[in-house]
Amino acid sequence: MAAGGQVQRVLSGMRPTGALHLGHYHGVLKNWIQLQHEYECFFFVADWHALTTHYNEPHVIKDHVWDIVVDWLAAGIDPGNATLFLQSMVPEHAELHLLLSMFTPLGWLERVPSYKDQQDKLQERDLATYGFLGYPLLQGADIMIYRADAVPVGEDQVPHVELTREIARRFNFLYGRDAGFEEKAENAITKLGKKAARLYRERRTAYVERGDHEALEKAHALLEEQQNLSIGDKERLYGYLEGGGKLILREPEALLTEASKVPGLDGQKMSKSYGNTIALRDDPKRVEKELRAMPTDPARVRRNDPGDPDKCPVWQLHQIYTDADVHTWVQEGCRSAGIGCVECKQPLIERILAEQKEMHDRAAIYIEDPTLVRNIIADGCERARDVAEETLVEVRRCMGLDYS
């Protein structure tokens, strides 16, 4: 809840580049399911974002857009509680992205860590593109167009939320000021005296243009020391430091989602790129077979060799899926060679299959009748567009684009 008692708004998106797996479920999705009861939630399929890296295989994206929505519904996202939509069906995001691009310094985008990281990681793709460089700004537009208060993201995405905050601040600074504000502020600066005025300007520039927080603190300290400044001028100069404008675009907070600890079928972290996933709505026969073949503590070669659960990925799954009694049974049985690995996996397989059955059951009506999914998304897009349009009207006006 916000200070005013109003429900805060959450926005998050997912790229449709593959079927969702248990790593997504225990990381991101369970978090979304929780959030939908506490916040006003907007969740969207980020098809344009997927194109920034998969522009040469658009069919991959097209194939997964609807599947990913079914995965959400299967996992327990409730379209009665959250607004679900598709990014490209709300083209307002693109207009805001364009308008923001006018005043976004190139250096801010080049400094976003994912820009270089992803280029290094995805060597097989040519990511020296305009779209890829601008992708964190597009993300900023996604967030700001809904005036979202909070954005659940993984650690790798936190710098994108940071960038969004800086863009919002820069927008408000450039376009959000009342008439005459700047003149009054400039006038107040001259009253500081020569030396203090110079320091104030330097520190303000460092903060406004480079986001230097230390400079902001020093500027505050400088104002604190001023004896001969009227309260009005002091307030003005505080405001001038941070733009001092009206807050047209909101600065969002990142809600850090803990990285999922789900091991993949080969014992490494579960990830599509390792080909070791269990999909949310996987075939139960395959799941059972793969889990039976999953590696265990390598020291347990024979049935009589004692093992160490801490060296076993199956134990990591137990920690997610089974209860305390089973945990004790595994710990004791494994270390004393009292149970075999096949036995150890049995309760786990049952729990995973039970969870997956629930998902299959929830998905059934949507697979039977895909128009239900289309309608959920159409409704969501309509709601999203209403909010997005409201923000855009104001942004266009601020940027002098309200011709009539």
Ligand code: TRP
């Ligand atoms: N960039 C995110 C990812 O790769 C997806 C995304 C796009 C997003 N727009 C967003 C997440 C806005 C949060 C908010 O996972």
Ligand code: SF4
């Ligand atoms: Fe892993 Fe269980 Fe085998 Fe121990 S008994 S090595 S925890 S699968």
